[in-house]
Amino acid sequence: MNNFAKIIEVQRGDMKFAYVQNDEINYLELFDQFLAEEGHHELLDPSDKLERYTYLIDHNESKFIFKIDGGIEHRLERRLIAKITGDFYFNLIRKLAKISLDNADIAYELYLVAFDQKTKRHYMIFNFIEGRSLKWEEMKEYGEQVKNCIEKLHSYNLVSNDIHGGNFILTPEGKIKAIDLTNSGFIWLTKANDAIELKERFDIKIKVPFFAMPIKKFTHGFKRLSRKIRGKED
The missing domain is CATH 1.10.510 (Transferase(Phosphotransferase); domain 1)
Known part of the structure; x- marks a missing residue:
């Protein structure tokens, strides 16, 4: 059962993580498993944007969406706003966790966000609806x-x-x-x-x-x- 009140943030080398505490699934291990098998999963809705991919993962009879976003924002105003408001995906996981905690049931659930500070790639693990x-x-x-x-x-x-x-x-x-x-x-x-x-x-x-x-x-x-x-x- 998920405990959406608990978002854990850790740094591992060049990689920064925020993930939901879960009593049954270790999302860090799921992330590592995906990277080890990248290219062997079903690719969903290939994007026309460079370095943006969405995969379907089967794990212990559950389905997850794994998204990679390597897009770099070049618009100055967007970059300035991000500096003020914080990282888009790290803010998103906190807000979606609050929705899940309130049992609002109006959107997808985001379980893990990772940011590679060297490559500027974001990685996300969502639930499959x-x-x-x-x-x-x-x-x-x-x-x-x-x-x-x-x-x-x-x-x-x-x-x-x-x-x-x-x-x-x-x-x-x-x-x-x-x-x-x-x-x-x-x-x-x-x-x-x-x-x-x-x-x-x-x-x-x-x-x-x-x-x-x-x-x-x-x-x-x-x-x-x-x-x-x-x-x-x-």
């Missing part, structure tokens, strides 16, 4: 669940920032869970992105910070105008 992605037309059908899911995520200062069916999993029990979350940058503004996308694409209304919505509506309008001036499709 049984089910399928929502189809575009199903977003309205499950609109109330989607709305509750996003509003709860916002209460933990997590956002989607890319609202579409592929970022929501429908479990065999009929439960909606969010994947591919964001927790960096100016979250109070990014919450408005979720609200705008939900309203414009699926006519779903959610609550967001009061001043965030008019600011985001202005910037969205400005971007659309800029694209039209440049002759690009919206």
